Amino acid sequence: MSATSPIEGERRLRRDAARNRRLILDAAREAFAARGLHVTLDEIARWAGVGVGTVYRRFADKESLIDALFEDGIGEVVALAEDALDYEDSWAGFVHWFEGFVAMQAQDRGLKEVLLSSRGSQQRIAAASERLLPLISRLVKRAQDAGELRADVRPTDIPLMGRMLAGIADITADVSPELFRRYVAIALDGLRVSRDAPSRLPARALKLEQLEAIRRAQ
Amino acid sequence: MSATSPIEGERRLRRDAARNRRLILDAAREAFAARGLHVTLDEIARWAGVGVGTVYRRFADKESLIDALFEDGIGEVVALAEDALDYEDSWAGFVHWFEGFVAMQAQDRGLKEVLLSSRGSQQRIAAASERLLPLISRLVKRAQDAGELRADVRPTDIPLMGRMLAGIADITADVSPELFRRYVAIALDGLRVSRDAPSRLPARALKLEQLEAIRRAQ
DNA sequence: ACTAAGCGGAGATCATACCTCCGCTTATAC
DNA sequence: GTATAAGCGGAGGTATGATCTCCGCTTAGT
Numbered sequence: 001m002s003a004t005s006p007i008e009g010e011r012r013l014r015r016d017a018a019r020n021r022r023l024i025l026d027a028a029r030e031a032f033a034a035r036g037l038h039v040t041l042d043e044i045a046r047w048a049g050v051g052v053g054t055v056y057r058r059f060a061d062k063e064s065l066i067d068a069l070f071e072d073g074i075g076e077v078v079a080l081a082e083d084a085l086d087y088e089d090s091w092a093g094f095v096h097w098f099e100g101f102v103a104m105q106a107q108d109r110g111l112k113e114v115l116l117s118s119r120g121s122q123q124r125i126a127a128a129s130e131r132l133l134p135l136i137s138r139l140v141k142r143a144q145d146a147g148e149l150r151a152d153v154r155p156t157d158i159p160l161m162g163r164m165l166a167g168i169a170d171i172t173a174d175v176s177p178e179l180f181r182r183y184v185a186i187a188l189d190g191l192r193v194s195r196d197a198p199s200r201l202p203a204r205a206l207k208l209e210q211l212e213a214i215r216r217a218q
Numbered sequence: 219m220s221a222t223s224p225i226e227g228e229r230r231l232r233r234d235a236a237r238n239r240r241l242i243l244d245a246a247r248e249a250f251a252a253r254g255l256h257v258t259l260d261e262i263a264r265w266a267g268v269g270v271g272t273v274y275r276r277f278a279d280k281e282s283l284i285d286a287l288f289e290d291g292i293g294e295v296v297a298l299a300e301d302a303l304d305y306e307d308s309w310a311g312f313v314h315w316f317e318g319f320v321a322m323q324a325q326d327r328g329l330k331e332v333l334l335s336s337r338g339s340q341q342r343i344a345a346a347s348e349r350l351l352p353l354i355s356r357l358v359k360r361a362q363d364a365g366e367l368r369a370d371v372r373p374t375d376i377p378l379m380g381r382m383l384a385g386i387a388d389i390t391a392d393v394s395p396e397l398f399r400r401y402v403a404i405a406l407d408g409l410r411v412s413r414d415a416p417s418r419l420p421a422r423a424l425k426l427e428q429l430e431a432i433r434r435a436q
Numbered sequence: 437a438c439t440a441a442g443c444g445g446a447g448a449t450c451a452t453a454c455c456t457c458c459g460c461t462t463a464t465a466c
Numbered sequence: 467g468t469a470t471a472a473g474c475g476g477a478g479g480t481a482t483g484a485t486c487t488c489c490g491c492t493t494a495g496t
Contacts, residue, residue: 013472013473014462014463014464014471014472014473015463015464016462016463016472016473016474017463017472017473017474020473020474038453040452040453040454041453041454041455042453042454042476045475045476050474050475051474051475051476052454052455052456052475052476053455053456053457053458053473053474053475053476054473054474054475056454056455056456057472057473057474061454061455062453062454062455116432116433116436117433117436129430129433133426133429150416152416152418152419153400153404153419153423154423154424156423156424156425156426156428156429157400157401157423157424159429160386160389160390160397160401160424160429161386161401161404163386163389164382164383164385164386164401165382167382167385167386168378168379168381168382168385171378171381172378179378182375183375183378183379183382185408186371186379186405186408186409187404187405187408188408189407189408190403190404190405190406190407190408190409190416191404191408192416193415193416194413194414194415194416195412195413196412197411197412198368198370198408198410198411198412200370201370201371205371205372205374205375206372206374206375206378207374208351208374210374211374211377211378212347214334215334215335215347218334218335231441231442232440232441232442232493232494232495233494233495234441234442234443234493234494235441235442235443235494238442238443256484258483258484258485259484259485259486260445260484260485263444263445268443268444269443269444269445270444270445270485270486270487271442271443271444271445271486271487271488271489272442272443272444274485274486274487275441275442275443279485279486280484280485280486
């Protein structure tokens with residue numbers, strides 16, 4: 001991982017410093033994934049068991065830390081799409097990617113926020129985005145040509161539907177972390193050209209009290 | 219409307235004060251609808267053309283103002299559900315309500331935030347919510363008994379799907395205010411038991427630059 | 437023309453981030 | 467063993483942004 005190895009040309013860190021850098025990155029990954037990019041560096045420092053000063057000595061500012069972390073994450077989304085294009089069955093490939101795309105974001109609030117906001121080093125994210133969109137277009141086209149994916153969706157609809165589903169995953173995560181898969185399944189059923197019966201819904205629907213709990217938690 | 223008429227038992231306002239109260243409520247409605255509950259009372263005051271002091275003389279705090287405004291809005295959602303239960307065709311009734319439910323939130327950020335957050339006078343919203351859920355259950359049951367709505371969705375899924383769609387409406391509103399209807403249509407197609415062909419998608423998909431614009435705007 | 441009611445908006449107050457600074461500690465090289 | 471550069475913690479400086487108060491002036495209504 002690029003975030004973990006020392007960059008060539010930089011003077012080597014003292015052993016304690018290197019250890020702390022790792023602690024900070026690990027704490028940041030966990031904290032951003034669990035709670036989003038809004039967590040403060042003060043909190044990350046406390047979580048990592050170091051002082052804030054130590055964080056700022058290693059990373060010029062919050063932006064740099066976010067960069068160091070999410071370069072990899074975005075690469076994974078792209079890799080998943082490349083993977084999906086190798087599927088024989090084009091619909092299965094599309095479903096594989098789409099479910100993975102949403103699930104990755106559902107499990108990592110930070111990634112979700114990096115993916116569709118303009119945080120972080122604009123550059124890299126924009127670049128990854130430019131690599132991703134053509135792949136999505138090909139996944140869409142293949143599945144449409146096979147007569148599986150409805151013909152009236154356009155490639156730009158897909159990341160938006162992904163974001164929509166990641167959004168509900170965010171809201172329901174605390175109460176039922178797998179609930180979002182129901183809505184992914186319903187959305188995929190809606191994206192098929194035709195079908196005789198609905199696919200089976202994963203996870204359990206919420207109980208009334210759980211729905212109420214979400215409203216209170218907001 | 220309860221928000222506009224003077225409450226009985228309260229001393230009558232001087233004419234200029236009454237006029238200002240109206241101006242404030244109108245400005246607040248517009249501002250909350252367009253930009254969400256986070257707009258400051260300072261901004262609402264400027265928009266209304268009065269001083270902040272005037273706002274705070276009429277409404278104890280921001281909460282009270284939100285209350286005064288959204289009592290009505292929540293009632294409308296309930297009324298729409300009651301209306302939908304009168305439809306002969308149970309699926310059409312369900313669709314009528316669901317589309318309206320999402321559209322109302324899409325057109326009013328404030329309403330959306332009031333509906334599923336714990337802002338405002340908890341009490342009234344919780345009460346409305348308790349009136350609404352049984353209505354949703356009946357709409358769902360009717361459409362399922364008729365064999366139109368898939369049997370494996372539960373009533374609690376519906377407000378969550380509504381929120382999910384309202385969420386994407388929020389994000390895309392500036393670029394294409396009707397885009398969310400595409401995703402409502404896809405979701406409804408996914409909610410049917412079976413169908414031969416997809417329904418026709420409303421609105422136009424985004425162009426690549428528009429998708430990019432949304433990312434930048436976040 | 438008198439006065440209670442209302443007005444504007446500067447600024448007090450509070451909250452919350454990001455980031456810096458500096459006196460002290462420690463790893464490492466010799 | 468010791469010198470020293472590197473690193474450390476965390477209190478607090480700074481900036482921002484929101485809510486709400488206060489008070490000298492204005493105006494509607496009798």
